[in-house]
Structures are given as structure tokens and as C-alpha cells.
Amino acid sequence: MHWPVRMKKGAGFGPQSVVPSDIPATWAAMEKLYDAGKARAIGVSNFSSKKLADLLAVARVPPAVDQVECHPVWQQGKLRAFCDSNGIHLSVRAVQQRVLLKSFMVGSVIRGSLLDRLSCRVA
Numbered sequence: 001m002h003w004p005v006r007m008k009k010g011a012g013f014g015p016q017s018v019v020p021s022d023i024p025a026t027w028a029a030m031e032k033l034y035d036a037g038k039a040r041a042i043g044v045s046n047f048s049s050k051k052l053a054d055l056l057a058v059a060r061v062p063p064a065v066d067q068v069e070c071h072p073v074w075q076q077g078k079l080r081a082f083c084d085s086n087g088i089h090l091s092v093r094a095v096q097q098r099v100l101l102k103s104f105m106v107g108s109v110i111r112g113s114l115l116d117r118l119s120c121r122v123a
């Protein structure tokens with residue numbers, strides 16, 4: 001499940017396109033795929049600790065993974081702790097290095113060296 005929201009079909013991307021989602025029904029359909037052997041594991045992406053807790057309350061098969069954005073500026077500490085305590089693997093993706101540099105880092109000292117080493121470890 002890529003996002004904990006649902007979009008109107010063909011309406012494009014934006015707040016006007018969001019409709020109420022039925023996460024329990026979507027997860028139940030994913031559990032059926034898991035039970036049938038069509039998936040070795042099922043997981044989510046972009047779920048907060050609150051959304052994960054809501055899902056765990058109704059899930060028969062807990063999510064194996066939650067993939068989220070995580071980087072030095074947004075470290076997701078609360079979510080990491082929640083996932084650790086519930087046996088959910090937290091898979092991280094980072095925004096591009098140049099976006100971090102432009103948006104959050106100042107000075108030529110950091111450019112190229114520290115972030116290059118970090119991005120090699122993350123990727």
C-alpha cells in the first residue's frame with residue numbers, strides 16, 4: 001500500500017482528489033494475496049506511527065515493512081522506535097543530495113564530501 005490515502009480516479013494529484021480511504025479493506029485484500037502465496041511479504045509506504053498502529057489493530061498479518069522518507073534533516077525517530085518495537089522493518093529513501101544541499105545546507109564545506117559519503121551508505 002503506497003499511501004494511506006485514496007485518490008479519485010483520473011482526477012490528478014492534489015488535495016481536491018483525495019477521498020476517504022478504507023485501509024482495513026485494502027489490507028484484507030493484501031492478506032488474501034499473502035495467504036494464497038502470491039506475495040512473500042506485504043508492507044506499506046509513507047505510514048506514520050499512528051497509521052501503523054491503526055493498521056496493526058485490524059491486521060491479521062502485520063506489515064513486514066514501512067518505506068518512508070528519512071534523511072539527516074528528517075530522521076523519523078518516533079516512527080523508527082515504533083517500528084522497532086513492533087517488528088516492522090523500516091526502509092528509508094532519501095531525497096536527492098542536491099535538494100538537501102539547496103534546501104537545508106549552507107556553505108561549501110559540506111558540499112560534496114559528507115553528503116556524498118552518506119548517500120553512498122544509504123543507497
